[in-house]
Amino acid sequence: MTYAEQDSGPATPPDAAARRDWAWGRLTTPIGPLLLAATREGLVQVVFHADERTTCGALARLEQFFGGPPLAEIPHLTTATAELTAYFAGELRSFTVPLDWSLSAGFNARVLHALADGVPYGSVVGYQDLADRVGEPGAARAVGAAMGSNPLPVVVPCHRVVASDGGIGGFGGGLETKRLLLALEGVLPAPLF
Numbered sequence: 001m002t003y004a005e006q007d008s009g010p011a012t013p014p015d016a017a018a019r020r021d022w023a024w025g026r027l028t029t030p031i032g033p034l035l036l037a038a039t040r041e042g043l044v045q046v047v048f049h050a051d052e053r054t055t056c057g058a059l060a061r062l063e064q065f066f067g068g069p070p071l072a073e074i075p076h077l078t079t080a081t082a083e084l085t086a087y088f089a090g091e092l093r094s095f096t097v098p099l100d101w102s103l104s105a106g107f108n109a110r111v112l113h114a115l116a117d118g119v120p121y122g123s124v125v126g127y128q129d130l131a132d133r134v135g136e137p138g139a140a141r142a143v144g145a146a147m148g149s150n151p152l153p154v155v156v157p158c159h160r161v162v163a164s165d166g167g168i169g170g171f172g173g174g175l176e177t178k179r180l181l182l183a184l185e186g187v188l189p190a191p192l193f
Helices: 052-066 075-088 106-118 127-133 140-148 175-184
Strands: 022-027 034-039 043-047
Touching (some): 022 075
C-alpha cells in the first residue's frame, strides 16, 4: 500500500484528559478575513473567508478537537498575525512562525511538509512534481486532495501548486484568491481592477 492509499485525514483528536491550550483571532487581509488559530506548539489553522458563520463553525471544530474553549492569547498567534500582515504588505517572503501540524496526518502531512519546505515565495510547482518529490509518482490527484485539506493555507503555500498543463488548478479559498496570492508573489500579473 502506498502512502497515497493510506488514511490521510486529520490526526485523532486528543482525549478529554489531554486538553490543549489554543487561541484564535481574525485578520483583515486583501483576500478577505482570515481566521487564525494557534496552540503553544505553533500556528495550527488558517481559515479563508472567515465571516461570522464560517468562524463559528471553525471554532466549534477546534474546541472539540482541542478539548476545550480557547484562551485569550497564545504567543504564536501574535507572531502569525504580524507575519501575515507583513506578507500581505509585500514585506515578508518566508514565514518563521512555528507550525502545529496536529490537524494533518499521513500522506497529506508528508505532502504539506514537502510543500512548506520546498516551494519558496514567487515560485510554483505542479501537482505531479510534488507527488514525485514525496516518492509517490502517479499520485497527482492525491496531492490535489492534500492541498484541499491544508489546514494552514497561505503559510503552507498550497496556492503555489498548479496544473501541469499551465492552468492555475483548483484552490480551497477560491480561484480569485489563488490568483491574488500568486499576483502578490509576482507569479501572475496583478489584476487590472
